[in-house]
Amino acid sequence: MDITTKLQLADGYQMPQQGLGLYKVTDQDNLTEVIKASWEAGYRLFDTAQMYKNEAEVGHSLRELGVPREDYFVTTKVAEANQGYDQTLASVEQSLKDLQMDYVDLLMVHWPLHEQFFDTWRAFERLQAEGLVKSLGTSNFGMIHLQYLATQANEMPVVNQIENHPHLVQPELRNFLQENNIVTQAWAPLGRGSVLAEPTIGSIADKYGKSPAQVVLRWHLAHGTSIIPKSVHPQRIIENADIYDFSLTVEEVAAIDALNNFTRISQEPEQVYERGRQYPHH
Numbered sequence: 001m002d003i004t005t006k007l008q009l010a011d012g013y014q015m016p017q018q019g020l021g022l023y024k025v026t027d028q029d030n031l032t033e034v035i036k037a038s039w040e041a042g043y044r045l046f047d048t049a050q051m052y053k054n055e056a057e058v059g060h061s062l063r064e065l066g067v068p069r070e071d072y073f074v075t076t077k078v079a080e081a082n083q084g085y086d087q088t089l090a091s092v093e094q095s096l097k098d099l100q101m102d103y104v105d106l107l108m109v110h111w112p113l114h115e116q117f118f119d120t121w122r123a124f125e126r127l128q129a130e131g132l133v134k135s136l137g138t139s140n141f142g143m144i145h146l147q148y149l150a151t152q153a154n155e156m157p158v159v160n161q162i163e164n165h166p167h168l169v170q171p172e173l174r175n176f177l178q179e180n181n182i183v184t185q186a187w188a189p190l191g192r193g194s195v196l197a198e199p200t201i202g203s204i205a206d207k208y209g210k211s212p213a214q215v216v217l218r219w220h221l222a223h224g225t226s227i228i229p230k231s232v233h234p235q236r237i238i239e240n241a242d243i244y245d246f247s248l249t250v251e252e253v254a255a256i257d258a259l260n261n262f263t264r265i266s267q268e269p270e271q272v273y274e275r276g277r278q279y280p281h282h
């Protein structure tokens with residue numbers, strides 16, 4: 001296993017297990033340099049979203065690499081405000097224009113917005129049939145949202161990107177995803193830095209001569225999770241990729257699991273779902 005390791009998706013495509021998160025990364029952070037550093041460190045998956053407002057810069061930076069399109073994997077996500085059938089089609093057309101790409105590898109519904117995700121999903125299935133999107137995914141969907149989606153979807157998501165770190169371990173949801181052939185992808189895999197001072201993580205890091213961030217990323221890999229840590233610092237980008245020369249014991253994995261305190265960095269998906277009731281129907 002190394003940074004080129006790919007996970008098999010239920011639709012037949014493969015996805016690099018590790019990628020680079022791009023939330024809040026813009027040209028002001030030297031995006032082109034960030035992407036170049038990550039490419040050199042072996043990253044092949046790049047995670048953006050309509051909401052990040054950096055798709056044009058991300059597309060430009062990827063083209064600057066001068067490598068064939070099929071050598072990298074791009075994820076984008078349909079924003080809350082763009083959900084609904086026509087809005088999704090129009091917004092993805094705009095994303096592709098901004099990215100200057102013929103297709104995205106993975107398209108996600110960013111948040112589970114009540115009722116509207118059905119229409120959004122119908123648009124996803126059409127975009128896939130038209131070849132504009134290879135794989136379909138969800139983000140921030142809980143079990144209940146996926147079960148509800150299944151009542152109307154022809155195809156289920158192959159990836160669900162969820163908040164997941166040692167303070168929000170979500171074992172039930174992860175198990176449910178695994179049982180349903182949906183890859184768990186962790187957003188904020190480092191808890192946005194909030195978990196790095198945990199003494200348990202620090203002592204494991206000392207044992208292996210690794211950093212706390214490396215130990216946390218390795219913990220995700222032990223669970224088979226896909227990871228997209230974000231950094232704008234080349235040194236950290238390299239550090240976060242240098243996690244394939246050690247592994248944690250079962251006891252160490254369990255000790256990190258035990259740090260779960262149900263702390264969320266962002267919104268509770270169920271609240272977003274409920275908020276969807278207030279949107280006018282499209």
Ligand SMILES: NC(=O)C1=CN([C@@H]2O[C@H](COP(=O)(O)OP(=O)(O)OC[C@H]3O[C@@H](n4cnc5c(N)ncnc54)[C@H](OP(=O)(O)O)[C@@H]3O)[C@@H](O)[C@H]2O)C=CC1
Pocket residue numbers: 020021022023024047048110139140161162186187188189190191192193196211213214228229230231232233236237239240266
């Ligand atoms: N689907 C969704 O709803 C969401 C998706 N995401 C996606 O997930 C990605 C990752 O999540 P994100 O919220 O960015 O949080 P992460 O858990 O990836 O943490 C990023 C933070 O940790 C710092 N950091 C990175 N590497 C190290 C290191 N080795 N040592 C110490 N600090 C480090 C970064 O600082 P610095 O950059 O200064 O190095 C930054 O402040 C996002 O970029 C985005 O692509 C995120 C949120 C929600």
Ligand SMILES: O=C(O)C(=O)[C@@H](O)[C@H](O)C(=O)CO
Pocket residue numbers: 023049051265266267
């Ligand atoms: O980064 C994302 O994809 C998000 O959805 C974020 O906006 C997330 O909701 C967040 O962390 C806000 O602080």
